[in-house]
Amino acid sequence: MxxxxxxxxxxxxxxxxxxxxxxxxxxxxxxxxxxxxxxxxxxxxxxxxxxxxxxxxxxxxxxxxxxxxxxxxxxxxxxxxxxxxxxxxxHGSRLCADCDGRCSIAAGTQADLGTLTRFLTDHEHHGDRSEARRLYAELPPEARDWSGADLEAARSACPNRLDFARLLPQVERHLA
Ligand code: SF4
Incomplete structure (x- = not known):
């Protein structure tokens, strides 16, 4: 914490x-x-x-x-x-609790949605800005590319009901 x-x-x-x-x-x-x-x-x-x-x-x-x-x-x-x-x-959860990645499967994407939201939390709330950016940059391109993903299906599949449609643009804004 x-x-x-x-x-x-x-x-x-x-x-x-x-x-x-x-x-x-x-x-x-x-x-x-x-x-x-x-x-x-x-x-x-x-x-x-x-x-x-x-x-x-x-x-x-x-x-x-x-x-x-x-x-x-x-x-x-x-x-x-x-x-x-x-x-x-x-307040709406934004922290991935790190389950089995069912969000990405439900969304039909290779993007690692849980990791992306976790890095966003590190950047925005844990004070680990440079580390979050560094780890984001190390992800393979397909893990960062959530274009075409069904974000509503991802939200429904996530136990924490993360609002990916709101969070992922923030990932790009802060970490890319
Ligand atoms: S479904 Fe939710 S808790 Fe599980 S990996 Fe995806 S974002 Fe994390």
Whole structure:
């Protein structure tokens, strides 16, 4: 999970700001007076379906924030988890959860739609801009070419219902 308090995470500008909405819709997280991503750690640690979380920490301050969150951890009520889920879904997912690539099969394309959207997330929300561009450039041309793809079929096939028609033009704008 990238560290950034500039509200860039999953929030998508055309749909408002996710972290602002989380503060509004899940007040218990804000009441804990933790930075945004450490609030989310409390939610993740509460959910017994998750056995581990990997976070990207770029300096010792980031590590201190995580250890502080761990020291102050108290499980959230189930209602708060549901509020967080609803706030997140309301913004529309853009992160490929990396399944079996059924989106590309459904779309009838050689383009690697999941990888393209993942690189976009890295670029826009994880602060890995140059790395995302580098990896995009390394893809074979057919993996980048989504022309002619049935993007609505891809969306229907994706467990996260990624809106490829909206996201793929952004891939080209930011990574090409
Ligand atoms: S169907 Fe969705 S989750 Fe699966 S690879 Fe494609 S974008 Fe990723």
């Amino acid at each position: 990238a560290h950034d308090e500039s509200n860039r995470w999953l929030g998508d500008k055309p749909q408002g700001n996710l972290l602002d909405d989380v503060v509004r819709r899940v007040p218990v997280l804000a009441e804990r007076q933790l930075p945004p991503y450490q609030r989310l750690l409390h939610a993740i640690w509460t959910d017994e379906r998750l056995s581990a979380v990997c976070t990207t920490r770029r300096n010792t301050d980031h590590i201190r924030e995580n250890t502080d969150a761990a020291r102050r951890f108290e499980p959230l009520e189930e209602a708060a988890i549901h509020q967080l889920r609803d706030a997140t879904l309301a």
